[in-house]
Amino acid sequence: xxxxxxxxxxxxxxAAIGLFVGQILFGLILGLQYVWGDFMFPEIPFNVARMxxxxxxxxxxxxxxxxxxxxxxxxxxxxxxxxxxLAHAMFWIFLVAGALTVLGYLMxxxxxxxxxxxxxxLPTMGREFLEQPTVTKLGIVVVALAFLFNVGMTVLKxxxxxxxxxxxxxxxxxxxLFLFSFYNPDxxxxxxxxxxxxxxxxxxxxxxxxxxxxxxxxxxxxxxxxREVVEKWLYVIIAMTLITGIIGTGxxxxxxGTPEYWQWWGSIFSALEPIPFFxxxxxxxxMVNRRRRNHPNKAAVLWALGTxxxxxxGAGVWGFLHTLSPVNFYTHGTQITxxxxxxxxxxxxxxxxLTMISYAMPMLRGRTAANSERSQVVEMWSFWLMTxxxxxxxxxxxxxxxxxxxxxxxxxxxxxxxxxxxxxxLFYWLREFAGLFFLAGLVTYVASFFVGxxxxxxxxxxxxxxx
Amino acid sequence: MSQTFTxxxxxxxxxxxxxFFLLLFLALTFDxxxxxxxxxxxxxxxxxxxxxxxxWEKNNCIGCHTLLGEGAYFAPExxxxxxxxxxxxxxxxxxxxxxxxxxxxRRSMPQFNxxxxxxxxxxxxxxxxxxxxxxxxxxxxQG
Numbered sequence: 001x002x003x004x005x006x007x008x009x010x011x012x013x014x015a016a017i018g019l020f021v022g023q024i025l026f027g028l029i030l031g032l033q034y035v036w037g038d039f040m041f042p043e044i045p046f047n048v049a050r051m052x053x054x055x056x057x058x059x060x061x062x063x064x065x066x067x068x069x070x071x072x073x074x075x076x077x078x079x080x081x082x083x084x085x086l087a088h089a090m091f092w093i094f095l096v097a098g099a100l101t102v103l104g105y106l107m108x109x110x111x112x113x114x115x116x117x118x119x120x121x122l123p124t125m126g127r128e129f130l131e132q133p134t135v136t137k138l139g140i141v142v143v144a145l146a147f148l149f150n151v152g153m154t155v156l157k158x159x160x161x162x163x164x165x166x167x168x169x170x171x172x173x174x175x176x177l178f179l180f181s182f183y184n185p186d187x188x189x190x191x192x193x194x195x196x197x198x199x200x201x202x203x204x205x206x207x208x209x210x211x212x213x214x215x216x217x218x219x220x221x222x223x224x225x226x227r228e229v230v231e232k233w234l235y236v237i238i239a240m241t242l243i244t245g246i247i248g249t250g251x252x253x254x255x256x257g258t259p260e261y262w263q264w265w266g267s268i269f270s271a272l273e274p275i276p277f278f279x280x281x282x283x284x285x286x287m288v289n290r291r292r293r294n295h296p297n298k299a300a301v302l303w304a305l306g307t308x309x310x311x312x313x314g315a316g317v318w319g320f321l322h323t324l325s326p327v328n329f330y331t332h333g334t335q336i337t338x339x340x341x342x343x344x345x346x347x348x349x350x351x352x353x354l355t356m357i358s359y360a361m362p363m364l365r366g367r368t369a370a371n372s373e374r375s376q377v378v379e380m381w382s383f384w385l386m387t388x389x390x391x392x393x394x395x396x397x398x399x400x401x402x403x404x405x406x407x408x409x410x411x412x413x414x415x416x417x418x419x420x421x422x423x424x425x426l427f428y429w430l431r432e433f434a435g436l437f438f439l440a441g442l443v444t445y446v447a448s449f450f451v452g453x454x455x456x457x458x459x460x461x462x463x464x465x466x467x
Numbered sequence: 468m469s470q471t472f473t474x475x476x477x478x479x480x481x482x483x484x485x486x487f488f489l490l491l492f493l494a495l496t497f498d499x500x501x502x503x504x505x506x507x508x509x510x511x512x513x514x515x516x517x518x519x520x521x522x523w524e525k526n527n528c529i530g531c532h533t534l535l536g537e538g539a540y541f542a543p544e545x546x547x548x549x550x551x552x553x554x555x556x557x558x559x560x561x562x563x564x565x566x567x568x569x570x571x572x573r574r575s576m577p578q579f580n581x582x583x584x585x586x587x588x589x590x591x592x593x594x595x596x597x598x599x600x601x602x603x604x605x606x607x608x609q610g
Contacts, residue, residue: 034541037574042567045577046541047530110527111579119525126524128538162474184524186517188596189507192537193499228474235477243484246492255604256535259502263602265495330606333536333544414607417543418574 001363003074005081010364011091012067013357017446019060019098020350024435024442026053031432035425044106051105051131057345058129059098064353065174065210066090066147069167071360072217073151077158082150090146097139101132123184127195130181137181144175162231163213163220166238170209177201189257200249203349204273204315208241211311211352212280218304218359219284223291233283240276248273251323255332263325270323274316277308277348284308294461297362297370299379303355306387310347318343318394330409335424336401343394346386354383354445361449367457374452382448385441392434400427506600519592522585531576533610535601542576544610549597551608555590562586 001007029049032039040049074081081087104113110126117133119125124134132140148171155164180197216234220227250266284305295301318340322331331337358379362371370376407420415423503509528534531542552558562581569575581589 033574036572038569038571041569041575042577045531046574047527047539050530050539050541051527110530111525114525120521123521123524126527126529128529131527131530162478186512186520187503187507187509188520188534189503189599192535193496232472232474232477235474235481239477239481239484242481243488246485246488247495249492250495252537253499255601256537257503257507257599257601258499259506260602262495262499329604332604333533333538333540335540338540408609409606414609416609421574 003080005084005087006071006074006360007364008081008084008087008091009067009071009360011088012063012070013361013364015091015095016060016063016067016353017357019056019063021442021446022102023053023056023060024439026050026056028432028435028439031428031435034421034428035432048105048110051110052102054129055105055131056102059094061349061353063094064356065171066094068210068214068353068356068360069147069151069171071356071364072214073154073164073167074158076161076164076217077154079154079158082153082157086146086150090143090150093139094143097136097143101136104133105131122182124182127184127191129199130195134182137178140178141175144178148172148175161227162234163217166209166216166234167213170206170213173206173209174202177206192256193253193258196249196252200252201246203344204245204248205242207349208245208276209238211307211348212238212241214352214356215280215284215304215307218300218355219287221359222295222297222301222304223287224293224295225287225290230287233279233287237276237279237283240272240279244269244272244275251325251328254325254328267324271320273323274312274320277312277316281308281312295369296458296460297359297376298458298461299371299376299383300355300359302380302383303351303358306383307347307351307355310343310351310387310390312347313391314340314343314345314347314394318398321398330405331401334401334404334409335397335427336405339394339397339401342397343390346390351387362457365453370458371448372452372455373458374455375448376458378444378451379448382441382445385444386438387441389434389438389441393431393438396427396431396434400424400431403427508595508598508600511595511598513591515588515591516595518585519588519590519595522581522589523592526579526581534596535599536604541574544605545593546596546599546601547605547608547610549590549594551610555587555594558590558593559586562589 026049029040029044030046030053033046033049070081070087108116113133114125117135119134122134124137125131151171152168155168177198180194183194185191212234216230219225220230247265248270250262251270253262253266285308288301288305322328322336322340362369403424404420407415407423408417528545529538531539533540533544535546536544548558552561562579563586565576565578567578
């Protein structure tokens with residue numbers, strides 16, 4: 001660790017991992033409710049568990065992004081963080097606000113939570129992924145502004161690099177687009193239209209810039225490839241991201257009451273959205289193959305390569321699968337969407353966070369560059385367990401989705417939703433089973449922070465271990 | 468990448484491309500806004516429908532159902548439920564009849580204990596949504 005203030009990243013990463021565990025536990029509850037309909041009913045109905053599952057995901061990814069920024073910005077800017085105390089304060093505010101919100105979901109009916117938080121003054125609740133009480137949303141804005149100010153001042157006062165520039169564009173975009181979550185008109189079509197400005201323009205827009213810059217940072221550090229080369233790649237990748245992704249928003253405007261020309265705009269541009277992800281894969285493997293040194297943190301390099309591959313598969317390939325409007329006409333709002341959502345979020349945003357944590361955590365815990373061999377072996381086991389499990393979760397949901405489309409939408413005698421759900425229950429059982437393996441992977445991941453913690457650091461390949 | 472393609476060129480493509488497509492997106496948004504009145508059934512947006520949307524949101528219906536295909540995939544699509552159920556009464560009757568303790572082993576909608584006013588509003592809201600021009604989606608009445 002080159003700068004003392006980089007240490008503020010550590011609590012952010014720990015909180016991220018803790019919330020990740022919570023997210024997966026609620027995921028398993030949801031998966032079980034698909035086949036055991038009254039599991040935990042009426043105490044924790046499906047909608048509550050789902051809210052906890054998705055909101056924990058969003059919050060822990062944001063914790064991870066903030067931790068990543070606090071770690072990499074001082075190093076890139078070659079100076080201490082502008083105000084470490086502010087980063088500490090925001091950590092606790094964000095954690096307490098997040099915990100209170102989740103407790104609110106679990107302790108009282110959602111309608112009561114809406115009343116307690118005076119939702120009627122500025123109604124923003126009850127929309128998918130934006131279920132947080134309005135006061136929590138305001139808290140998120142405050143935390144985001146303080147965070148942007150802190151890293152922004154650090155960047156402005158220090159060395160400017162393409163990595164920090166792209167990161168800042170992504171983070172500012174994240175904060176600005178979130179403001180659309182406060183716009184909730186009575187008109188359902190307009191509500192949905194601008195809801196996507198938060199959701200789509202986050203995950204298929206500005207978040208990809210954050211992903212790209214973190215990946216570039218870790219690759220510069222672990223491969224020693226010339227910064228100029230990495231930065232050129234980064235520009236090309238994010239250029240393709242926004243060139244395809246902005247108009248690509250149109251693939252959500254096929255069936256919500258918007259004009260039908262969106263079927264053309266959305267199909268054509270979102271069909272191109274896999275391109276930046278494919279380039280990311282080529283980029284990551286290229287950099288690792290052209291490495292000028294062998295970094296002792298092999299686990300971090302594995303996560304970086306895994307991110308590139310899985311983001312391409314989940315966001316790129318599984319996105320393309322149902323993005324063309326004639327296909328989407330049948331798949332819209334089925335388990336195909338769920339399949340894509342799972343692998344895309346895991347491959348792109350979970351894995352980039354785990355990449356950054358894998359790279360930075362050894363230094364934050366007092367190592368010079370990497371964890372012990374044994375710790376890394378356990379971590380790499382967790383990589384394979386979680387990643388392979390997620391592939392199977394995605395395949396089983398895809399199977400469920402294809403059957404659902406066939407039975408409910410495509411065959412000559414379409415059957416009712418609930419009838420079809422029972423017929424495809426086998427796939428839900430298999431998905432739940434794969435989910436248990438994912439949990440095993442996650443437990444292994446957490447264990448990797450404790451196993452071999454007292455053993456000496458791993459050395460780069462080709463270095464003789466001292467006897 | 469080859470040396471003839473420089474970092475400056477890559478940067479210019481990023482800025483130029485982003486600005487161009489952002490402006491194009493805003494232009495399409497502008498055009499969409501002008502086209503919406505003939506498609507989004509805004510004539511039916513009464514205070515009752517607006518209240519129905521508030522009831523819909525306050526009870527987090529989107530946490531299980533889809534509405535015009537968006538939401539969770541645990542319970543049936545409701546964008547066309549007004550047509551599937553053939554009117555408001557059946558919708559109100561269904562919501563009212565949900566058992567408090569659920570149905571053993573099966574998925575069941577919670578009992579929300581809605582007032583008659585809220586029940587009527589949510590049904591009016593679902594009627595309004597069913598009359599939005601959604602480009603002939605869903606493919607059939609099953610949603």
